[in-house]
Amino acid sequence: MQILLEGPQEFVGKDGRRYILREFRASDLNAVVSINRRVLPENYPEWFFMEHHLSFPKAFIVAEMNGELVGYMMNRVEYGWSYINKGRAARKGHVVSIGVLPQARRIGIATNMMLRGMNAMRAFYEAEEVFLEVRVSNTPAISLYKKLGFEIAGRIPRYYSDGEDAYIMARSLENL
Template sequence: MSRRSLAHHIASPRAIVSVAVDAEHSDIAAYILMLSHAQRRDDRLYSLAVAPTHRGRGLAGQLLQECERLSHAPNLYLEVRTDNDTAIALYQRLGFRETARRKSYYQDGMDALVMIKSKSQ
């Protein structure tokens, strides 16, 4: 996600952002951005990234669970590249399931999986 796009979304009243801070280095270790929809049923997990030096410690899962707590929607959904095995495995572990596939969704032609999680499950 570009810096400009991130700045735009963070300013939106629909955005819920959660950040993990590396206190020792006064830096951001990870962030998650969720967009809520007034008229739609489901909230969308729009962007999630963990800094390379902080990966493999469960930070993404913690941020996702925080978003689930903050969301008032019955379902959360997200799109993920079909070649992003690490992210897909993480989402499956946390209870997301594949609901659709979007052909050539990304600029380089890669497909997206649409994954959804019902908060009542």
């Protein structure tokens, strides 16, 4: 199935449940903040989510199941040194935060949000590559990112507030 760049798109999960991916709306703020607080140890204030929505609206994706938000992916695009082509500057998509509620995991939501978000960063904001930080202990996420073509590009010691290291993972958006 082709991932749409705009508008709502319905998917059938691996277990047969249906869900919709669409762009974040301001009215989604409380639900997205709630998901962030429930599933991730790194929490952001409301203004941070709204800043990303206002700056990169096409790349802020939410997942909805039975009328309830069950996941989100917040992205931005930056300019700086490439993780892919060392020694050269690039427009880089940055997956700032992605979360899916436990009852909606393992059916393809995170994979499809990642694909839509990466495509949006490339198509609307001219990103050449994409990167993210992930806890070195987060094996399920690392596995997902590798499946999507990401490679470990570096390690940041004590990146998280609890002292855990992060991997920087990156991939080109050229052949998405």
